[in-house]
Amino acid sequence: MSDASQGPVKVPLRNNIRGYGRSVFLFLLPCLAGTALFLGDPQRFESVARYFGAQISENAPPQPVVAEPAAVSTPAPPRSTDIPVRLIEAPEPEVAGQFLRMWRVSGPVICKAFRDAGIETSEWRAPSMRSTSRECYFQRIYRRNDVRPLSSVFLRVKGSASGDIVEIRGKLVDPPMDADGRLDAGHMKIFETLVRQAGWSDFQDALAPIRSLRDFENERFGAYFSFKRDAASPDSYNFMLVVAAGAGPQTRTKAYFSAERWVEAPDPRIAELSVPISQLASKQGAYRQQGVASR
Structure with missing residues (x-):
């Protein structure tokens, strides 16, 4: 094999x-x-x-969008707002007198002012021995008959023993006129002195109608001032100035201007100038930080 x-x-x-x-x-x-x-x-x-x-598009695939980080917004600076001094300052008596109808002069003072103006009023005294009120008055009669005066002037300032004025009343009977048919300057001094001593500028409007012997009536903030022709005697004129202490407008205005209702400003500088609110806020924050640090 x-x-x-x-x-x-x-x-x-x-x-x-x-x-x-x-x-x-x-x-x-x-x-x-x-x-x-x-x-x-x-x-x-x-x-x-x-x-x-699968979907096939001839266009190129879109590029991925990269989101940009959101911009950090800067807070706007605080707006500065001024506080008007009139909103935070306590009422002044001179300003309050324009709204609060209260006499800033006493009875003896206004009686002396009438005498200085040539109106020979009496001294401030009691009308009788047992009277608790006080007054001064002036009266002059130019012509009269057997019944009544035909031409005269009367003025009375009435008040309390402490000198507070209650009312002022008077009457003109056929008063003398000037060449233009207006009340003579001597009698106009009564009303000019009255308005000036009261210190209420809005009652200056009463002088023009009184000079022309036209009726005038005004009631503001509880004070009533009138000059009217006597209905019983066409040649007679009555005038009156009364301050109603219990009137509604007078009571509300007095309560508003009461010093007891106003809180004293914490910073004396606030009453002198207008301070922006932002500055006040920053000061308050600084005070708080100081208080925390002291603890």
């Missing part, structure tokens, strides 16, 4: 590698050719992609 029939035949390793490589090449060649043909036709590629649910 020969040696070939006694064992397996051995194939060289190099020949096996060549055979395997040739087989792989032959397998990949049709795949590459098919892939080239498939990619060469865009419509086929798109149809296959749609079949598997």
Whole structure:
């Protein structure tokens, strides 16, 4: 028997590698050719992609948007608001006198003012021994008959023992007139002195109608001032100035200007100038910090 029939035949390793490589090449060649043909036709590629649910866009994919960090807003500076001094300062008696109808002069003072103006009033005294009131008066009769005065002037200021004025009344009977048909200057001094001593500027409007002997009547803040022709005697004129302390407007105005209802300003400088609210707030904050630090 020969040696070939006694064992397996051995194939060289190099020949096996060549055979395997040739087989792989032959397998990949049709795949590459098919892939080239498939990619060469865009419509086929798109149809296959749609079949598997993919969307193809001819446009380039959008670039990712990078969100910019939000700008930090700078808070606006606090607005400065000025506080008018009239809102925080206590009422002044001179200003209050324009609204609060109260006499700023006493009975003796106004009687002396009439005398200084040429109206010879009496001294401030009691009309009788047992009277608790006080008064001064002036009376001058120019002409009269057996029954009554035909031309005269009468003025009386009445008040209390403490000097408070209660009322001022008077009467003119056929008063003398000037060349223009107006009340003569001597009698006008009564009303000019009266208005000046009262200190109520709105009653200055009464002087013009009184000078022309026209009726005038005004009531403001509890004070009543009138000059009227006497209905019983066409040549007679009655005038009166009364302050009603219990009147509603007088009571409310007096309560408003009462010093007991006003709180004293914490900082004296506030009453001198207008301070911005922002400065007041910063000062209050500084005071609080000082108080905390002291603790």
